[in-house]
Amino acid sequence: MSDDRPLLEEMLRRLLGPGRPEVGCDECFDQVDRYVELELAGADADRLLPGLRPHLEGCPACREEHESLLALVAAERLAE
Numbered sequence: 001m002s003d004d005r006p007l008l009e010e011m012l013r014r015l016l017g018p019g020r021p022e023v024g025c026d027e028c029f030d031q032v033d034r035y036v037e038l039e040l041a042g043a044d045a046d047r048l049l050p051g052l053r054p055h056l057e058g059c060p061a062c063r064e065e066h067e068s069l070l071a072l073v074a075a076e077r078l079a080e
C-alpha cells in the first residue's frame with residue numbers, strides 16, 4: 001500500500017543524504033557572515049548553522065567567499 005512513494009522525493013533524499021540538510025547558494029550567502037562570526041568566536045558553527053559546511057565543501061564559489069570573509073574578519077579583529 002505504501003509503494004507509491006514520490007520519485008522526486010526519493011531522488012532528492014538520495015542526492016542530499018540522510019540527515020544532512022544542505023543549504024543552497026542563496027542561503028549560504030545569507031548565513032556565511034554569521035558562520036564566520038561563530039567560527040571566530042569559538043562557537044560550534046556547524047551545530048548552530050547546519051548545512052553550511054557540507055555546502056561549502058561541495059561548492060567552490062561559496063568556499064572561496066567563506067575563505068576570503070574569514071580572512072577579512074580575522075584581519076579586522078587583529079587590527080582592533
Ligand SMILES: [Zn+2]
Nearest residue numbers: 025028059062
Ligand atoms: Zn554555493
